[in-house]
Amino acid sequence: MFTRPELMQLRRQLKSTPTLSVYLSEDTDDPAQRGNGRRALAHRFAHLRDAMRDAAHADREALDRAIAHAEQQVRAIPVTACFKGWVAFVSEMGVQHSAMLPVPVPTEAVWGDGLWLSPYIRGLDYQCSALVVMTDSRMATLWRYRDGVFEVLATLEADVPALSASHLGAPPQQGFHPGTRGRTAADANARVRRVKAARLATEVADQLRMAALPDELILVGGIPAMAHAVASQLLEHEHAQAPVLAGLDIHAGLPEIATRVEVALDTWRLERRRALWHELTESGIVGAHAAFGVTATEAALRLGGVSRLLITEEFERRDPAATEAVVQLACEGDAQITYVGGDTAAHLQKRGAGIAARLRFPIPQPVA
Structure with a gap:
């Protein structure tokens, strides 16, 4: 799956190119229902051909070639595969990009200049990555977790040396005799381990x-004392997001760690959406730097005054064409796009019918 900069680059490249945007979902565990998405997609292709029957011969040929490329790409997906979303952008020259998406998408095919972006953008909004560390006092492993995959970034070791309990046959050390009082070798060894563990953290x-x-x-995650030591140092340097994965054993396997990471990412997304809503409604910017509803938000987008566009999934389901229009305007104005869910979506549905914007500068609200 592309990052946002990669997707915007492809959008610019194909902006004036007739392109088939294909979205497919086979999100079911019922084998009897598997393949419904492919059948629905075949109907979408037939509908596109029917809509183009009065177009120029060259345009119909371009669509046919693009559909043929798309059908070949779909056939490469295993029939038994279960997935929330899949996308392909296809020109008559071939598939320009295809990827699995982390969110459910409506099965759809759209033919026209440039890309149909809104379902992909929603997927990007859920494409969060996390840095994950599991540590004890002797070793730490750092991963980057993205799209369900762990990438090892580093393995760090404390390298604690062992200490002798006595001279044991070697010439006695100066000042050593059986009655010498003071720290034992075990005490000294423990002190060295503590110092090494602190350095490792x-x-x-x-x-x-x-x-x-x-x-x-x-x-x-890892040994609680080490995990909290690392988190405390991160927070001291103003890294506000460093939760400890409490109760996760240092020997946990990657599947167990992945489950905990996904839960943490879901919570993080929810908290970020709530913070955005608070910024829009309770931080003193209402009226001056916020717009609610389709009319006000579209007006701000056309003026290039939107820094962040907020949309609910319900708004997208209710009016896919309107969603695509505002998403394209947001891309033109280099605005961030956020799909909100949970209680934040409920608030946005009530206040702005599912759409709002954080503005770069005050914009007079249009008169109804």
């Missing part, structure tokens, strides 16, 4: 700060 925190991407969640 510092090194892990430094590595995480250097590796973190903008707006990336950092999650810390």
